[in-house]
Amino acid sequence: MLEFPAMTTPIKEIILVPAGTTVSAKGDGAAVDVSSAANRVFLVTLSITKIIEQESLDLSIFGSADGAAWDAKSIAAFPQKFYCEESPLLVDLTAHPNVKFVRAHWEVARWGRGTETPMFEFGVSLREVPAGILKEATAEAKARA
Numbered sequence: 001m002l003e004f005p006a007m008t009t010p011i012k013e014i015i016l017v018p019a020g021t022t023v024s025a026k027g028d029g030a031a032v033d034v035s036s037a038a039n040r041v042f043l044v045t046l047s048i049t050k051i052i053e054q055e056s057l058d059l060s061i062f063g064s065a066d067g068a069a070w071d072a073k074s075i076a077a078f079p080q081k082f083y084c085e086e087s088p089l090l091v092d093l094t095a096h097p098n099v100k101f102v103r104a105h106w107e108v109a110r111w112g113r114g115t116e117t118p119m120f121e122f123g124v125s126l127r128e129v130p131a132g133i134l135k136e137a138t139a140e141a142k143a144r145a
Contacts, residue, residue: 012127016061016104019047019123029104029124031067040093041129042102046078047086050121054112057081057120061091063099075099090129102126 017029034042046059059081060074076091093099110118 014126015123016044016102016126017122017124020049020121021123022050022119022121023106023108024117024119026107027105031064031101031103032126033067033101034093035100037128039128039131039134041134042091042093043127043129044076044089044091045086045125046081046089046122047124048081048084048120048122050119051082051084052110052114052119055082055108055110055118055120057122058107059124060105061102062105063093063096064101064103065098067101070103074105075102
């Protein structure tokens with residue numbers, strides 16, 4: 001059984017897209033500086049709170065060395081979403097040492113009858129995963145393999 005070590009400081013939540021953000025077209029969240037993180041692994045949570053039928057949301061995480069010029073390819077992406085839900089995604093930046101900033105990018109689509117304009121209400125948050133938890137989870141996964 002996986003047991004987590006006691007943490008002396010709470011994990012700070014960073015907002016990539018404020019909860020309750022309503023979108024009807026593609027867009028980007030604000031650039032967030034992650035360069036001071038002690039660990040380069042993050043848990044990103046997508047919370048979709050409102051939708052209309054027959055539409056999809058594609059949400060990706062992009063990286064940048066300076067917060068101005070963004071990599072052409074995303075670092076990570078959620079599977080395409082169609083429903084209200086909360087989804088976690090582990091984002092490992094250890095393979096991207098030059099990335100100091102991250103931001104969320106979304107694309108929306110709608111099909112079928114009714115209005116052609118999509119509408120999603122969602123939020124995206126990011127939390128650093130402590131090294132101790134990663135180490136223990138990795139050891140547990142290897143033991144089960």
